Amino acid sequence: xxxxxxxxxxxxxxxxxxxxxxxxxxxxxxxxxxxxxxxxxxxxxxxxxxxxxxxxxxxxxxxxxxxxxxxxxxxxxxxxxxxxxxxxxxxxxxxxxxxxxxxxxxxxxxxxxxxxxxxxxxxxxxxxxxxxxxxxxxxxxxxxxxxxxxxxxxxxxxxxxxxxxxxxxxxxxxxxxxxxxxxxxxxxxxxxxxxxxxxxxxxxxxxxxxxxxxxxxxxxxxxxxxxxxxxxxxxxxxxxxxxxxxxxxxxxxxxxxxxxxxxxxxxxxxxxxxxxxxxxxxxxxxxxxxxxxxxxxxxxxxxxxxxxxxxxxxxxxxxxxxxxxxxxxxxxxxxxxxxxxxxxxxxxxxxxxxxxxxxxxxxxxxxxxxxxxxxxxxxxxxxxxxxxxxxxxxxxxxxxxxxxx
Numbered sequence: 001x002x003x004x005x006x007x008x009x010x011x012x013x014x015x016x017x018x019x020x021x022x023x024x025x026x027x028x029x030x031x032x033x034x035x036x037x038x039x040x041x042x043x044x045x046x047x048x049x050x051x052x053x054x055x056x057x058x059x060x061x062x063x064x065x066x067x068x069x070x071x072x073x074x075x076x077x078x079x080x081x082x083x084x085x086x087x088x089x090x091x092x093x094x095x096x097x098x099x100x101x102x103x104x105x106x107x108x109x110x111x112x113x114x115x116x117x118x119x120x121x122x123x124x125x126x127x128x129x130x131x132x133x134x135x136x137x138x139x140x141x142x143x144x145x146x147x148x149x150x151x152x153x154x155x156x157x158x159x160x161x162x163x164x165x166x167x168x169x170x171x172x173x174x175x176x177x178x179x180x181x182x183x184x185x186x187x188x189x190x191x192x193x194x195x196x197x198x199x200x201x202x203x204x205x206x207x208x209x210x211x212x213x214x215x216x217x218x219x220x221x222x223x224x225x226x227x228x229x230x231x232x233x234x235x236x237x238x239x240x241x242x243x244x245x246x247x248x249x250x251x252x253x254x255x256x257x258x259x260x261x262x263x264x265x266x267x268x269x270x271x272x273x274x275x276x277x278x279x280x281x282x283x284x285x286x287x288x289x290x291x292x293x294x295x296x297x298x299x300x301x302x303x304x305x306x307x308x309x310x311x312x313x314x315x316x317x318x319x320x321x322x323x324x325x326x327x328x329x330x331x332x333x334x335x336x337x338x339x340x341x342x343x344x345x346x347x348x349x350x351x352x353x354x355x356x357x358x359x360x361x362x363x364x365x366x367x368x369x370x371x372x373x374x375x376x377x378x379x380x381x382x383x384x385x386x387x388x389x390x391x392x393x394x395x396x397x398x399x400x401x402x403x404x405x
Contacts, residue, residue, distance in 0.1 A: 020133050021046065021063050025054045026070040026096065031119070035068070038126045043133065051078040058085050065136040066129070071097040071104050079111035090139075092132045096125075154203045154346050156321065159385060164322050168315040175309055182213055182306060189297040192218040195310060201333035202349030208319040210327055211310040215298030311351050323388040324350025325376040341373055347380030354379040357394040 021044045024032055032047045039045070048054040051073055058064050067082060074095060082093060092114040097104045100116060108116045114132075117125050183194045192214055200210040294302065301307035314320050320327055327349040328336070336342065355375040379387075 020044070020065040020137055022129075022133065023054055023058060023064055023067045024048065025051055025068070025073050027073065028070070031070070031096070034122065035129065038129065039133070049073075051075065055081055055085070058082060064091050066132050067091060067093045068129070069093065069095055071095055071107065074107060076107060076111055079107070079113065083112050092136070094128070094132070154348070156203070156318075156348060160321060160348065160388070161318070163388075164315050164318075167322055168312045171309075172312050172316070175312075178306070179309055182301065182309075185297055186214055190217065190295045199330050200327035200349075201330055201345070202320055202327040203324075203345060203347065205333070205345050207330065208314070208327075210319070211313055213301055213307040213310060215295060215301050215307045216293045217295060308351060315351060321348040321350040323352055323383070323391050324348030325353050325379060326350070326355065336373070341377075343380055344373060344376035347383060352391060352395045354391060357391055 020042065022035070022039070023046045024035060025048050026032060027049045032045070036045060046054070046057060048057070051069070054067070054069075055078060058067070064086065067086070069079070069082075079093070079095075086093070093112075095104070095108055095113045095116050096119055097116065098119055100118065104116065107113075115128060117128055119125065186194050194214060196212050196214040196216070197209040198212070199207055201207055298307070311320070315322055325344050325347060333345075336344065353376070355372050358375060
Protein backbone atom coordinates (compact mmCIF):
# COMPACT_ATOMS: atom_id res chain seq x y z
CA UNK A 1 0.00 0.00 0.00
CA UNK A 2 1.61 3.26 -1.09
CA UNK A 3 -0.85 5.75 0.40
CA UNK A 4 -0.83 6.58 4.11
CA UNK A 5 -3.45 9.23 4.99
CA UNK A 6 -2.65 8.91 8.70
CA UNK A 7 -2.65 12.57 9.71
CA UNK A 8 -5.98 14.35 9.41
CA UNK A 9 -8.75 16.00 11.32
CA UNK A 10 -11.89 14.21 12.40
CA UNK A 11 -14.05 16.29 10.08
CA UNK A 12 -13.51 16.90 6.36
CA UNK A 13 -14.54 20.55 6.76
CA UNK A 14 -13.61 23.49 8.94
CA UNK A 15 -16.30 26.09 9.64
CA UNK A 16 -18.09 25.02 6.49
CA UNK A 17 -14.89 25.13 4.42
CA UNK A 18 -13.05 22.20 2.90
CA UNK A 19 -10.12 21.16 5.11
CA UNK A 20 -6.68 21.78 3.54
CA UNK A 21 -5.11 18.72 1.95
CA UNK A 22 -1.38 18.17 1.43
CA UNK A 23 -0.14 15.48 -0.98
CA UNK A 24 3.36 14.15 -0.20
CA UNK A 25 5.38 11.90 -2.51
CA UNK A 26 8.41 10.55 -0.65
CA UNK A 27 9.59 7.05 0.28
CA UNK A 28 11.20 8.30 3.48
CA UNK A 29 8.81 7.89 6.42
CA UNK A 30 10.92 10.31 8.47
CA UNK A 31 10.03 13.14 6.09
CA UNK A 32 6.34 12.30 6.41
CA UNK A 33 6.59 12.22 10.20
CA UNK A 34 8.45 15.52 10.32
CA UNK A 35 5.92 17.33 8.14
CA UNK A 36 3.05 15.78 10.11
CA UNK A 37 4.48 17.17 13.35
CA UNK A 38 4.61 20.67 11.88
CA UNK A 39 0.92 20.72 10.97
CA UNK A 40 -2.14 20.79 13.18
CA UNK A 41 -5.03 18.36 13.04
CA UNK A 42 -6.97 20.54 10.60
CA UNK A 43 -4.79 19.41 7.69
CA UNK A 44 -5.20 16.12 5.85
CA UNK A 45 -1.98 14.54 4.53
CA UNK A 46 -2.01 12.02 1.70
CA UNK A 47 1.35 10.23 1.72
CA UNK A 48 2.39 8.31 -1.38
CA UNK A 49 5.57 6.47 -2.25
CA UNK A 50 4.85 6.42 -6.01
CA UNK A 51 4.15 9.40 -8.26
CA UNK A 52 1.59 7.49 -10.32
CA UNK A 53 -0.57 6.88 -7.25
CA UNK A 54 -0.41 10.55 -6.27
CA UNK A 55 -1.36 11.66 -9.80
CA UNK A 56 -4.33 9.28 -9.79
CA UNK A 57 -5.59 10.70 -6.49
CA UNK A 58 -5.18 14.34 -7.57
CA UNK A 59 -6.92 13.60 -10.88
CA UNK A 60 -10.03 12.28 -9.11
CA UNK A 61 -10.25 15.01 -6.45
CA UNK A 62 -10.25 18.81 -6.50
CA UNK A 63 -9.47 19.38 -2.83
CA UNK A 64 -5.66 19.40 -3.04
CA UNK A 65 -4.07 22.47 -1.40
CA UNK A 66 -0.35 21.70 -1.72
CA UNK A 67 1.82 19.05 -3.39
CA UNK A 68 5.31 18.18 -2.11
CA UNK A 69 7.55 15.80 -4.08
CA UNK A 70 11.00 14.44 -3.30
CA UNK A 71 13.25 14.91 -6.33
CA UNK A 72 14.25 11.23 -6.14
CA UNK A 73 10.68 10.29 -7.08
CA UNK A 74 10.11 13.10 -9.60
CA UNK A 75 10.21 12.76 -13.38
CA UNK A 76 9.70 15.50 -15.92
CA UNK A 77 6.63 13.85 -17.45
CA UNK A 78 4.96 13.18 -14.10
CA UNK A 79 5.61 16.71 -12.84
CA UNK A 80 4.17 18.10 -16.06
CA UNK A 81 1.10 15.88 -15.62
CA UNK A 82 0.55 17.21 -12.09
CA UNK A 83 0.97 20.78 -13.29
CA UNK A 84 -1.64 20.24 -16.02
CA UNK A 85 -4.09 18.79 -13.47
CA UNK A 86 -3.70 21.64 -10.99
CA UNK A 87 -2.87 24.73 -13.07
CA UNK A 88 -6.43 26.08 -13.12
CA UNK A 89 -6.55 25.98 -9.31
CA UNK A 90 -2.97 27.32 -8.98
CA UNK A 91 -2.01 24.52 -6.57
CA UNK A 92 1.61 25.06 -5.44
CA UNK A 93 4.04 22.22 -6.22
CA UNK A 94 7.20 22.05 -4.08
CA UNK A 95 10.25 19.97 -5.00
CA UNK A 96 12.39 18.62 -2.15
CA UNK A 97 16.09 17.81 -2.50
CA UNK A 98 19.15 17.28 -0.33
CA UNK A 99 21.25 19.73 -2.35
CA UNK A 100 20.48 21.96 -5.33
CA UNK A 101 22.22 20.33 -8.29
CA UNK A 102 22.18 21.20 -12.00
CA UNK A 103 19.87 18.25 -12.67
CA UNK A 104 17.35 19.35 -10.05
CA UNK A 105 17.53 22.96 -11.23
CA UNK A 106 16.87 21.96 -14.83
CA UNK A 107 14.01 19.69 -13.73
CA UNK A 108 12.39 22.53 -11.79
CA UNK A 109 12.96 25.00 -14.61
CA UNK A 110 11.36 22.86 -17.32
CA UNK A 111 8.37 21.62 -15.31
CA UNK A 112 7.28 24.88 -13.68
CA UNK A 113 7.35 23.82 -10.02
CA UNK A 114 6.47 26.57 -7.57
CA UNK A 115 9.52 26.31 -5.33
CA UNK A 116 12.67 24.24 -4.80
CA UNK A 117 13.46 23.49 -1.15
CA UNK A 118 16.26 21.61 0.61
CA UNK A 119 15.76 19.08 3.39
CA UNK A 120 18.91 20.37 5.10
CA UNK A 121 17.09 23.54 6.22
CA UNK A 122 14.03 22.27 8.14
CA UNK A 123 13.20 25.69 9.60
CA UNK A 124 12.85 27.26 6.17
CA UNK A 125 11.02 24.19 4.88
CA UNK A 126 8.46 24.35 7.69
CA UNK A 127 7.92 28.08 7.15
CA UNK A 128 7.35 27.63 3.41
CA UNK A 129 4.91 24.72 3.82
CA UNK A 130 2.86 26.66 6.37
CA UNK A 131 2.96 29.75 4.16
CA UNK A 132 1.53 27.94 1.14
CA UNK A 133 -1.15 26.15 3.17
CA UNK A 134 -2.19 29.44 4.75
CA UNK A 135 -2.22 31.12 1.35
CA UNK A 136 -4.40 28.41 -0.21
CA UNK A 137 -6.76 28.50 2.80
CA UNK A 138 -7.22 32.24 2.33
CA UNK A 139 -7.80 31.80 -1.39
CA UNK A 140 -10.45 29.16 -0.70
CA UNK A 141 -12.36 31.49 1.63
CA UNK A 142 -12.38 34.44 -0.77
CA UNK A 143 -15.60 34.93 -2.76
CA UNK A 144 -15.30 34.62 -6.51
CA UNK A 145 -14.60 37.97 -8.13
CA UNK A 146 -17.27 39.37 -10.39
CA UNK A 147 -16.05 39.40 -13.96
CA UNK A 148 -17.54 41.70 -16.54
CA UNK A 149 -18.74 39.93 -19.63
CA UNK A 150 -19.11 36.22 -20.17
CA UNK A 151 -16.37 33.61 -20.14
CA UNK A 152 -16.06 31.94 -23.51
CA UNK A 153 -16.01 28.27 -24.40
CA UNK A 154 -15.80 27.92 -28.14
CA UNK A 155 -17.47 24.93 -29.79
CA UNK A 156 -16.43 24.13 -33.38
CA UNK A 157 -19.51 24.07 -35.67
CA UNK A 158 -20.41 20.70 -37.18
CA UNK A 159 -20.12 21.98 -40.75
CA UNK A 160 -16.59 23.24 -40.08
CA UNK A 161 -15.46 19.97 -38.51
CA UNK A 162 -16.91 17.99 -41.43
CA UNK A 163 -14.96 20.11 -43.90
CA UNK A 164 -11.79 19.69 -41.83
CA UNK A 165 -12.03 15.89 -41.81
CA UNK A 166 -12.84 15.55 -45.51
CA UNK A 167 -10.27 18.10 -46.71
CA UNK A 168 -7.39 16.97 -44.48
CA UNK A 169 -7.91 13.28 -45.27
CA UNK A 170 -7.97 13.88 -49.02
CA UNK A 171 -4.98 16.23 -48.84
CA UNK A 172 -2.91 13.71 -46.88
CA UNK A 173 -3.56 11.09 -49.55
CA UNK A 174 -2.74 13.46 -52.41
CA UNK A 175 0.40 14.94 -50.83
CA UNK A 176 1.80 11.75 -49.25
CA UNK A 177 4.38 11.20 -52.07
CA UNK A 178 5.56 14.81 -51.74
CA UNK A 179 5.75 14.53 -47.95
CA UNK A 180 7.87 11.37 -48.26
CA UNK A 181 10.25 13.14 -50.65
CA UNK A 182 10.55 16.15 -48.34
CA UNK A 183 11.32 13.88 -45.38
CA UNK A 184 14.21 12.32 -47.31
CA UNK A 185 15.56 15.72 -48.37
CA UNK A 186 15.46 17.03 -44.79
CA UNK A 187 17.57 14.10 -43.59
CA UNK A 188 20.08 14.75 -46.38
CA UNK A 189 20.18 18.52 -45.83
CA UNK A 190 20.92 18.77 -42.11
CA UNK A 191 21.23 16.80 -38.91
CA UNK A 192 18.16 16.34 -36.78
CA UNK A 193 14.64 14.89 -36.92
CA UNK A 194 12.34 15.18 -39.92
CA UNK A 195 9.43 16.62 -37.95
CA UNK A 196 9.37 19.40 -35.40
CA UNK A 197 6.73 19.45 -32.67
CA UNK A 198 6.06 22.62 -30.74
CA UNK A 199 3.57 23.36 -27.97
CA UNK A 200 0.90 25.66 -29.38
CA UNK A 201 -2.12 27.34 -27.83
CA UNK A 202 -5.32 27.10 -29.84
CA UNK A 203 -9.03 27.59 -29.21
CA UNK A 204 -10.06 28.01 -25.57
CA UNK A 205 -6.36 28.23 -24.62
CA UNK A 206 -6.02 24.49 -25.32
CA UNK A 207 -2.37 23.42 -25.65
CA UNK A 208 -1.38 20.79 -28.22
CA UNK A 209 1.67 19.58 -30.18
CA UNK A 210 1.69 21.22 -33.60
CA UNK A 211 3.59 19.23 -36.25
CA UNK A 212 5.73 20.79 -38.98
CA UNK A 213 8.58 19.70 -41.19
CA UNK A 214 11.79 20.82 -39.48
CA UNK A 215 13.14 23.94 -41.17
CA UNK A 216 15.53 25.18 -38.49
CA UNK A 217 18.86 24.16 -37.08
CA UNK A 218 18.78 21.99 -33.98
CA UNK A 219 20.35 24.82 -31.92
CA UNK A 220 17.69 27.36 -32.98
CA UNK A 221 16.33 27.82 -29.45
CA UNK A 222 19.71 28.93 -28.07
CA UNK A 223 20.03 31.57 -30.80
CA UNK A 224 16.67 33.23 -30.08
CA UNK A 225 17.78 35.52 -27.23
CA UNK A 226 20.70 36.99 -29.19
CA UNK A 227 18.31 37.89 -32.02
CA UNK A 228 15.71 39.76 -29.91
CA UNK A 229 16.59 43.18 -31.38
CA UNK A 230 15.89 41.87 -34.91
CA UNK A 231 12.30 40.85 -34.15
CA UNK A 232 10.01 42.34 -36.83
CA UNK A 233 7.31 42.94 -34.20
CA UNK A 234 9.75 44.67 -31.86
CA UNK A 235 8.96 48.16 -33.08
CA UNK A 236 10.70 49.97 -30.23
CA UNK A 237 13.83 47.86 -30.49
CA UNK A 238 13.58 46.57 -26.94
CA UNK A 239 15.33 43.37 -26.00
CA UNK A 240 14.25 40.68 -23.55
CA UNK A 241 16.83 41.17 -20.84
CA UNK A 242 16.73 38.97 -17.77
CA UNK A 243 15.83 40.96 -14.66
CA UNK A 244 18.10 40.69 -11.64
CA UNK A 245 16.84 39.93 -8.14
CA UNK A 246 19.01 42.27 -6.08
CA UNK A 247 16.54 43.09 -3.36
CA UNK A 248 13.29 41.64 -2.17
CA UNK A 249 10.18 42.73 -4.09
CA UNK A 250 7.86 45.13 -2.29
CA UNK A 251 4.96 42.71 -2.77
CA UNK A 252 6.94 39.79 -1.37
CA UNK A 253 8.20 41.83 1.57
CA UNK A 254 4.64 42.16 2.80
CA UNK A 255 4.23 38.43 3.30
CA UNK A 256 7.66 36.80 3.80
CA UNK A 257 11.42 37.30 3.97
CA UNK A 258 12.19 36.37 0.37
CA UNK A 259 10.56 36.44 -3.05
CA UNK A 260 7.70 33.96 -2.88
CA UNK A 261 7.65 33.06 -6.58
CA UNK A 262 11.14 32.56 -7.99
CA UNK A 263 11.69 31.32 -11.52
CA UNK A 264 14.68 29.51 -12.95
CA UNK A 265 15.71 31.55 -15.99
CA UNK A 266 19.06 31.25 -17.78
CA UNK A 267 20.46 29.12 -14.94
CA UNK A 268 19.66 31.58 -12.17
CA UNK A 269 16.81 32.70 -9.93
CA UNK A 270 14.65 35.65 -10.94
CA UNK A 271 11.53 37.02 -9.31
CA UNK A 272 8.36 36.11 -11.17
CA UNK A 273 6.89 39.58 -10.69
CA UNK A 274 10.00 41.27 -12.09
CA UNK A 275 10.11 38.78 -14.96
CA UNK A 276 6.48 39.35 -15.91
CA UNK A 277 6.83 43.13 -15.71
CA UNK A 278 9.90 42.95 -17.94
CA UNK A 279 8.06 40.67 -20.36
CA UNK A 280 5.29 43.23 -20.78
CA UNK A 281 7.83 45.56 -22.38
CA UNK A 282 8.74 43.14 -25.13
CA UNK A 283 6.88 42.26 -28.29
CA UNK A 284 4.24 39.53 -28.13
CA UNK A 285 4.98 37.90 -31.48
CA UNK A 286 8.40 36.76 -32.72
CA UNK A 287 9.43 36.81 -36.37
CA UNK A 288 12.67 37.61 -38.22
CA UNK A 289 13.61 38.57 -41.76
CA UNK A 290 16.36 36.35 -43.26
CA UNK A 291 16.30 34.21 -40.13
CA UNK A 292 19.78 32.63 -39.72
CA UNK A 293 18.30 29.71 -37.79
CA UNK A 294 16.63 28.37 -40.94
CA UNK A 295 18.39 25.64 -42.94
CA UNK A 296 19.05 25.82 -46.70
CA UNK A 297 16.10 23.56 -47.50
CA UNK A 298 14.07 25.27 -44.79
CA UNK A 299 13.90 28.54 -46.74
CA UNK A 300 12.28 26.77 -49.68
CA UNK A 301 9.90 24.79 -47.49
CA UNK A 302 8.76 27.94 -45.69
CA UNK A 303 8.39 30.13 -48.77
CA UNK A 304 6.31 27.42 -50.43
CA UNK A 305 4.43 26.60 -47.17
CA UNK A 306 5.32 22.93 -47.68
CA UNK A 307 6.68 22.85 -44.13
CA UNK A 308 3.10 23.13 -42.87
CA UNK A 309 1.75 20.05 -44.66
CA UNK A 310 2.14 17.82 -41.54
CA UNK A 311 -0.40 20.07 -39.82
CA UNK A 312 -3.01 18.24 -41.86
CA UNK A 313 -2.55 15.53 -39.21
CA UNK A 314 -3.40 18.09 -36.51
CA UNK A 315 -6.51 19.08 -38.46
CA UNK A 316 -7.60 15.46 -38.86
CA UNK A 317 -7.12 14.87 -35.12
CA UNK A 318 -9.17 17.95 -34.26
CA UNK A 319 -6.34 19.97 -32.72
CA UNK A 320 -6.98 22.80 -35.16
CA UNK A 321 -9.10 23.67 -38.17
CA UNK A 322 -8.33 24.33 -41.83
CA UNK A 323 -9.17 28.03 -41.43
CA UNK A 324 -8.76 30.01 -38.23
CA UNK A 325 -6.41 32.10 -36.12
CA UNK A 326 -2.86 30.82 -36.06
CA UNK A 327 -2.11 28.68 -32.96
CA UNK A 328 0.51 30.56 -30.95
CA UNK A 329 3.61 29.32 -29.13
CA UNK A 330 3.09 29.29 -25.37
CA UNK A 331 5.51 32.18 -24.78
CA UNK A 332 3.43 34.35 -27.14
CA UNK A 333 0.01 33.22 -25.89
CA UNK A 334 0.86 33.92 -22.24
CA UNK A 335 1.13 37.63 -23.11
CA UNK A 336 -2.39 37.68 -24.56
CA UNK A 337 -4.53 37.32 -21.44
CA UNK A 338 -5.91 40.86 -21.18
CA UNK A 339 -9.60 41.52 -21.83
CA UNK A 340 -8.88 43.24 -25.14
CA UNK A 341 -6.80 40.36 -26.56
CA UNK A 342 -8.22 37.17 -25.08
CA UNK A 343 -11.06 37.08 -27.60
CA UNK A 344 -8.71 35.82 -30.36
CA UNK A 345 -8.79 32.43 -28.58
CA UNK A 346 -12.61 32.36 -28.60
CA UNK A 347 -12.74 31.04 -32.14
CA UNK A 348 -11.19 28.40 -34.42
CA UNK A 349 -7.43 27.98 -34.62
CA UNK A 350 -6.32 27.08 -38.11
CA UNK A 351 -3.74 26.38 -40.78
CA UNK A 352 -4.54 29.58 -42.66
CA UNK A 353 -6.55 32.62 -41.71
CA UNK A 354 -7.52 36.22 -42.22
CA UNK A 355 -4.16 37.62 -41.12
CA UNK A 356 -2.22 35.47 -43.59
CA UNK A 357 -4.24 36.49 -46.64
CA UNK A 358 -4.64 40.19 -45.77
CA UNK A 359 -1.17 41.04 -44.48
CA UNK A 360 1.43 38.34 -44.95
CA UNK A 361 0.46 37.66 -48.56
CA UNK A 362 1.11 41.33 -49.38
CA UNK A 363 4.68 41.06 -48.16
CA UNK A 364 4.25 43.64 -45.40
CA UNK A 365 6.97 42.45 -43.06
CA UNK A 366 7.11 45.42 -40.67
CA UNK A 367 3.70 45.30 -39.06
CA UNK A 368 2.06 46.29 -35.82
CA UNK A 369 1.24 43.32 -33.58
CA UNK A 370 -1.92 45.12 -32.47
CA UNK A 371 -3.07 45.09 -36.08
CA UNK A 372 -2.52 41.34 -36.24
CA UNK A 373 -4.50 40.83 -33.03
CA UNK A 374 -7.28 43.02 -34.44
CA UNK A 375 -7.45 40.83 -37.56
CA UNK A 376 -7.61 37.70 -35.39
CA UNK A 377 -10.49 39.14 -33.37
CA UNK A 378 -12.23 40.24 -36.57
CA UNK A 379 -12.14 36.65 -37.81
CA UNK A 380 -13.61 35.35 -34.53
CA UNK A 381 -16.50 37.81 -34.81
CA UNK A 382 -17.25 37.24 -38.51
CA UNK A 383 -16.22 33.69 -39.47
CA UNK A 384 -18.72 31.76 -41.56
CA UNK A 385 -18.78 29.11 -44.28
CA UNK A 386 -18.49 31.66 -47.10
CA UNK A 387 -15.78 33.68 -45.36
CA UNK A 388 -13.77 30.49 -44.87
CA UNK A 389 -14.16 29.65 -48.57
CA UNK A 390 -12.88 33.13 -49.49
CA UNK A 391 -9.84 32.70 -47.23
CA UNK A 392 -9.04 29.27 -48.70
CA UNK A 393 -9.34 30.73 -52.22
CA UNK A 394 -6.99 33.63 -51.39
CA UNK A 395 -4.54 31.28 -49.67
CA UNK A 396 -3.75 29.50 -52.94
CA UNK A 397 -2.46 32.82 -54.34
CA UNK A 398 -0.23 33.50 -51.35
CA UNK A 399 1.56 30.16 -51.02
CA UNK A 400 4.76 31.65 -52.48
CA UNK A 401 5.55 34.35 -49.99
CA UNK A 402 7.07 37.64 -51.04
CA UNK A 403 8.76 38.01 -47.68
CA UNK A 404 11.51 35.79 -46.38
CA UNK A 405 10.19 35.20 -42.85
